[in-house]
Amino acid sequence: MAEILRVEDLTKYFATKKGTLHAVDGVTFGLREGQTLGIVGESGCGKSTLGRVILHLHQRTGGRIIFQGKDISDVTKAQLKELRKDMQIIFQDPYASLNPRMSIGDIIAEPLKIYKLCNSKEEQQKKVREIMDVVGLAERTYGLYPHELDGGRRQRVGIARALILDPKLVVCDEPVSALDVSIQAQILNLMMELQKERNLTYLFITHNLSVVKHISDDITVMYLGQMVEKAGSAEIFAHQYHPYTKALISAIPLPKYNAPDNQIILKGEITSPINVTKSCRFAPRCVYAKPECFENEPQLEEIEKDHFVKCHFVREINGL
Numbered sequence: 001m002a003e004i005l006r007v008e009d010l011t012k013y014f015a016t017k018k019g020t021l022h023a024v025d026g027v028t029f030g031l032r033e034g035q036t037l038g039i040v041g042e043s044g045c046g047k048s049t050l051g052r053v054i055l056h057l058h059q060r061t062g063g064r065i066i067f068q069g070k071d072i073s074d075v076t077k078a079q080l081k082e083l084r085k086d087m088q089i090i091f092q093d094p095y096a097s098l099n100p101r102m103s104i105g106d107i108i109a110e111p112l113k114i115y116k117l118c119n120s121k122e123e124q125q126k127k128v129r130e131i132m133d134v135v136g137l138a139e140r141t142y143g144l145y146p147h148e149l150d151g152g153r154r155q156r157v158g159i160a161r162a163l164i165l166d167p168k169l170v171v172c173d174e175p176v177s178a179l180d181v182s183i184q185a186q187i188l189n190l191m192m193e194l195q196k197e198r199n200l201t202y203l204f205i206t207h208n209l210s211v212v213k214h215i216s217d218d219i220t221v222m223y224l225g226q227m228v229e230k231a232g233s234a235e236i237f238a239h240q241y242h243p244y245t246k247a248l249i250s251a252i253p254l255p256k257y258n259a260p261d262n263q264i265i266l267k268g269e270i271t272s273p274i275n276v277t278k279s280c281r282f283a284p285r286c287v288y289a290k291p292e293c294f295e296n297e298p299q300l301e302e303i304e305k306d307h308f309v310k311c312h313f314v315r316e317i318n319g320l
């Protein structure tokens with residue numbers, strides 16, 4: 001499988017009144033066609049910003065973005081319009097992202113209109129009805145409005161709108177977080193079916209590790225703008241080496257993961273990403289932290305094949 005997306009040393013800083021906010025800081029990964037990379041971490045760790053920078057919804061500060069073998073770090077407006085056909089996004093809150101004054105049929109048809117892809121109203125309607133069928137929306141929803149649908153159906157509309165242009169890469173930004181647990185499973189299953197049928201590549205952003213367990217091939221854990229651990233999904237659930245990943249896994253409400261001797265309680269809140277220093281950003285909350293952690297930044301290191309961890313004392317902590 002070819003690599004469809006590669007980001008290298010990607011950074012996004014925001015200038016704020018208090019100083020430079022390091023929202024995304026030196027993120028590097030590759031994503032193969034048809035695969036899913038789960039991006040996991042607490043609120044504020046930079047997941048959404050990462051997705052938005054890749055889609056050029058935010059201008060990057062530094063680093064490179066390679067998509068389908070081409071460097072797309074800097075693109076013109078016209079090139080970006082073309083790119084958008086291949087790179088789409090599904091948002092967390094479909095209600096907020098759907099225009100309340102437009103009918104479902106018109107919302108889903110919008111990308112077709114923007115790209116003038118249909119020669120007639122009939123052709124447009126046919127394409128919309130086809131994609132509605134693909135995502136499991138009943139025909140009668142065509143003329144309804146967003147407020148007339150429940151959360152699960154609204155997210156199906158969001159998925160239909162993202163897929164109608166037949167994209168290659170979809171950034172899924174917390175697509176099930178606003179939904180009831182039972183509906184979450186339906187939407188995740190739908191997304192997995194669609195991925196197989198259409199060879200879609202997903203960058204799946206979530207604060208909830210258990211959500212990405214089944215859908216992801218690989219998982220990247222982020223903390224304060226940086227990757228702290230990356231491995232295959234099964235591998236990371238079997239062996240998590242970074243103290244932060246351990247804490248995230250031990251917080252999953254299943255006896256298998258949060259047996260008392262396994263549980264790690266994080267100290268305090270996530271610290272500020274403003275004016276960060278060259279240290280381990282997790283150190284202030286880490287139960288294993290030593291003076292060196294506050295003085296030097298660890299590198300992301302391959303601890304086992306395809307398993308990367310950013311921690312000075314990863315071997316000592318894990319008896320490796």
Ligand SMILES: Nc1ncnc2c1ncn2[C@@H]1O[C@H](COP(=O)(O)OP(=O)(O)OP(=O)(O)O)[C@@H](O)[C@H]1O
Pocket residue numbers: 014016021022023041042043044045046047048049050207273
């Ligand atoms: N436009 C902006 N201007 C200034 N700071 C921003 C902007 N957008 C995001 N940030 C900051 O960047 C950091 C990362 O935010 P981001 O939304 O990417 O995190 P996240 O992990 O996706 O969290 P959440 O799930 O809450 O959205 C946060 O500290 C946030 O306050």
